[in-house]
Amino acid sequence: MNIEFLLIMFTVLLLIALYAVWEYNNLVSFRTRIDNAWNQFHELIVSRRMIVLQFVSLEQLPVSTEQKNQLTALIETAKNAKTVSETLTVEKQITELLAAIFDTPEFFADSANGNALRTLHNLDQRLALAQMMYNDIVIIYLNKLESFPTNIIASIYGFKAESLNE
Helix, strand or coil, X not given: CCHHHHHHHHHHHHHHHHHHHHHHHHHHHHHHHHHHHHHHHHHHHHHHHHHHHHHHHCCCCCCCHHHHHHHXXXXXXXXXXXXXXXXXXXXXXXXXXXXXXXXXXXXXXXXCHHHHHHHHHHHHHHHHHHHHHHHHHHHHHHHHHHCCCHHHHXXXXXXXXXXXXX
């Protein structure tokens, strides 16, 4: 073998190695961005739970004893959720229960409920933005995990798919 061939092979292998390192660092960066986006979203979720509990305990929301118990139980379940998927499932149930509470004539009959509704509405708007940001980052990450040759690097180093927040 001549030296030129070895030099070309070395250069090609070096370029492949550099590309692999670049893609690995890119995946790590996206995983960090996903964690950050999830933490921001989760912080807003926890804030919403606290506000709901405060309104319920101060009896600022017209809820039945059954609804109050359901909300309290769901919030407790959400606190103990271990995965993103579990958290999102419970939060969806909380949102559906709140929608049922807000969809009652008793709720709108009391003008004091306007403050509770405005507070929760503002928080829900912030939640929607945080959810959109989280989903955007996760979609890009998932596309990278499925694209060749990044999928090979991802499988070698154990990068896993993340759940979308729907």
